[in-house]
Amino acid sequence: MPTRQRLRRAAALSLALLLSLLLPAPLASAAAAPTVYSELDAFIRERMNATGTPGLSYAVVSPDGPVHERSWGRDGHGATVTADTPFLWGSVAKPxxxxxxxxxVQKGRLALDDRVVDHLPDFRFGGHEHASKVTVRHLLAHTSGIPASATFKVTDCHDPECLPPAERAAALNDVAPLGAPGTKYAYTSANYLLLAAVVEAVTQGPYSDYLRTSVLGPAGMNGAVADGSSARAQHLPPGHQVMWGMPAAIADGYDGHGAAYGYTGGDLHDLAAFAALQLRSGKAPNGERILSEESVRLMRTEGALRPTGEGTGYGFGWRVGGLKAPLDRAIWHTGASPGYSAMLFLLPEQNQALVLQQNLHGLLQDETIMDVGFGAARILAGGDAPAGPPSTWLYDVTIWGTTALAVLMLLTAAHSARVLIRRPTRPTSQARDFATTALWVMAGAVPGTLLAILANLLGADQARIWFPDVFIAACVAAGAGAALVALRLASTIVMIRRSRSWRAPSRQRETG
Incomplete structure (x- = not known):
């Protein structure tokens, strides 16, 4: 921690201690809270500036709702961000x-140990033998055996004609399971897409409809986004993605069937309302129970794998622990959708929560962008904030390396075009021409090979959605590389023909 920050924090703690000795307990507590809030505000603004985040909104939440909230910056339309500005929450949708x-489950309409195939007869992930053993419990806990690599096969579809959850599940049929259900943990949004399909099968209606009647409405999350129509009604602005180091408001896609795994959203008060619901152990604002105490306990209990008993770090929709003190008892989740990121930390020992949402995200900048939430949660829990944001070296190397490759391929292709139209002044060595061409062909094929690998791992649409600048640079590099290969091959053929025609008069003179 920098010296200035240490001094500031020491002074704040000294002031809080003095007040606690001089003032009655309630007044001392009330006086100490603004000190923490000021430190939170300063830290979050510092991180926001360091990452270039265009807009951010956060709140400290008690069981009765927000006790401190701030909003800064601009949304994707250029409007001022307020507590009423909608954001997407990514995987914070999972809890x-x-x-x-x-x-x-509480209503008896579904059981945790129900087999998925009993509700989705066409479910065939891993073949009939494996699929028949996957239960609702496995989906909630990410122990179904679906590998993380399968995520992009069924998520982030932004086309209006995208398939509903049950039909998307067919894309998992040929995926090899990591192991028998319950024996391996792998975090993947595919599990929660399948849960949406199960809910739709049980309720005979859209997942978003049941979500509103069972959770969003009773919790007071009246402005929440859960489908395409609500996204339009709330005027959800585009999120920001980093393009060559600068945030750009280009992320305006929405998966209308993706609310269960990552496309739920809303304003700051909606997210705070869900945090307050959890701090009240599942009680709605009117006192009625949305979740039973047993449901709350199950959701916050870390899963264990068979047969080793190894902990997974995950309950039902919640990450359980896994962080260093003072967050080692936290119940939490982070999330991201293209252009947006969010974080929710429950601090049960303090009976408070932190919610934070940003209109910026990129997979290659995930650690740097999410650092603001982890640091703020540490401060709120009584710990020290990290000294500085994580390095962006991975993004820097990837984007500038890919861009440099694209520029190199363009310049080389232009040079090859010049060689093609240039008339040789003397005959050239065919062996050397072939060797040189072979080297250029291999070099020109490198960008296309890299692009093919990226598209094979993620799919072309997913690569474009999650890595827009890298994908554009890779496409330019691949196109220029293909042009380079074609030009070099053509140049070699022309050079050989010209060399032969140049040598022909010489042979005639020799024979004459």
Whole structure:
């Protein structure tokens, strides 16, 4: 921690201690809280500036709702961000989905050990033998055996004609399981897409409809985004992605069937309302129970793998622990969708929570962008903030390396075009021409090979959605590389023909 920050924090703690000795307990506590809030505000603004985040909104939440909130910056339309500005929450949707699923369990309409195939007869992940053993419990806990690499096969579809959750599940049929259900943990949004399909099968209606009636409405999350129509009604602005080091408001896609795994959203008060619901152990603002105490306990209990008993670090929709003190008892989740990121930390020992949402995200900048939430949660829990944001070296190397490759390929292709139209002044060595051409062909094929690998791992649409600048640079490099290969081959053929025609008169003179 820098010296200035240490001094500032020491002074704040000294002031709080003095007040606690001089003032009655309630007044001392009230006086100490603004000190923490000021430190939170300063830290978050510092991180926001360091990452270039265009807009951010956060709140400290008690069981009764927000006790401190701030909003800064601009949204994707250029409007001032306020507590009423909608954001997408990414995988923070997962504890919300788990809450909806548990309400069905409480009503007896669904059981945790129900087989998925009993509700989705066409479910064939890993073949019939494996699929027949996957339960709702496995989906909630990410122990179904679906590998993380399968995520992009079924998520982030921004086309209006995208398939509903149950039909998307067919893309998992040929995926090899990591192991028998319950024996391996792998975090993947595919599990929660399948939960949406199960909910739709049980309720005979859209997942978003049941989510509103069972969770969002009772919790007071009246402005929440859960489908395409609500996204339009709330005027959801585009999120920002980093393009060559600068945030750009280009992320305006929405998966209308993706609310269960990552496309739920809303304003600051909506996210705070869900945090307050959890701090009240599942009680709605009117005192009625949305979640039973047993459901809350199950959701916050770390799963264990068979047969080793190894902990997974995950409950039902919640990450459980896994962080260094003073966050080692936290119940939490982070999330990201293209252009947006969010974080929710429950601090049960303090009976408070932190919610934070940003209109910036990029997979290659994930650690740097999410650092603001982890640091703020540490401060709120009584710990020290990290000294500085994580390095962006991975993004820098990837984007500038890919861009440099694209520029190199363009310049080389231009040079090859010049060689093609240039008339040789003397004959050239065919062996040397072939060797040189072979080297250029191999070099020109490198960008296309890299692009093919990226598209094969993620799919072309997913690569474009999650890595827009890298994908553009890779496409330019691949196109220029293909042009380079074609030009070099053509140049070699022309050079050989010209060399032969140049040598022909010489041979005639020799024979004459």
């Amino acid at each position: 919300i989905t788990a809450t909806a699923v548990m309400t069905l």
